[in-house]
Amino acid sequence: MHLRDLVQFLSELEENNNRAWFVMNKPRYDILRAELLELVTGLITEITRFDPAIAACNPKKALFRVNRDLRFARGRPPYKTTFSAAITPTGLKKPSQGGGPAYYFHIDARGNMLIAGGEYRPPADRLRAIRNHLANDTNGFRKLSKNAAINSVFGGLVQEDKTVRMPKGFDVDEPHADALKLKSYVAWREISIRNMAPSTLPKRLIEDFKIVAPLVKWLRATGPTL
Numbered sequence: 690m691h692l693r694d695l696v697q698f699l700s701e702l703e704e705n706n707n708r709a710w711f712v713m714n715k716p717r718y719d720i721l722r723a724e725l726l727e728l729v730t731g732l733i734t735e736i737t738r739f740d741p742a743i744a745a746c747n748p749k750k751a752l753f754r755v756n757r758d759l760r761f762a763r764g765r766p767p768y769k770t771t772f773s774a775a776i777t778p779t780g781l782k783k784p785s786q787g788g789g790p791a792y793y794f795h796i797d798a799r800g801n802m803l804i805a806g807g808e809y810r811p812p813a814d815r816l817r818a819i820r821n822h823l824a825n826d827t828n829g830f831r832k833l834s835k836n837a838a839i840n841s842v843f844g845g846l847v848q849e850d851k852t853v854r855m856p857k858g859f860d861v862d863e864p865h866a867d868a869l870k871l872k873s874y875v876a877w878r879e880i881s882i883r884n885m886a887p888s889t890l891p892k893r894l895i896e897d898f899k900i901v902a903p904l905v906k907w908l909r910a911t912g913p914t915l
Contacts, residue, residue, distance in 0.1 A: 696800045735895045846871065
């Protein structure tokens with residue numbers, strides 16, 4: 690994928706976030722979008738080697754739209770300034786629609802790439818299921834929390850997003866009590882791609898996704914997301 694062209698397009702979109710500019714530059718967008726689809730298609734093939742459930746992912750469904758949903762956010766710019774994808778067994782992205790834990794990445798207008806695995810802010814019923822799974826699988830979560838590669842590369846689970854009090858139904862003396870307060874069960878990191886050779890991008894993503902795969906699989910073991 691042409692990373693320099695992508696960052697340049699996103700940077701210009703950030704400065705000209707309106708329909709007239711986008712329509713004039715739609716041919717550029719279409720080319721970059723096709724390259725993103727090709728990248729994600731290849732990623733699905735490679736992820737399947739260590740996570741066979743991903744083989745069923747529809748790459749077209751894995752891509753996020755560039756258009757914002759303005760029905761509940763009037764006054765916001767009409768277009769997102771990232772190219773992003775969430776790879777799940779179904780290709781669906783929202784847990785409420787059956788998406789569940791995902792391998793996720795996005796590239797922004799400043800040439801930064803966020804790489805992540807897990808579930809970010811799942812809905813209440815899904816969050817409850819994850820917390821129950823954690824309480825019932827203390828050994829499995831202990832192993833996950835001590836995963837050397839996840840801790841070294843990603844810094845472990847993101848800890849900033851949590852409740853102040855223990856969630857209802859759980860005791861303060863529960864094993865991994867602090868983890869039960871989390872609102873998201875996700876690991877992520879951000880790197881710059883400004884000087885990255887385009888040919889190395891898929892390898893970088895696959896290496897990181899392979900590291901975070903134990904978290905994705907542990908979350909998937911909670912059962913259906915609906």
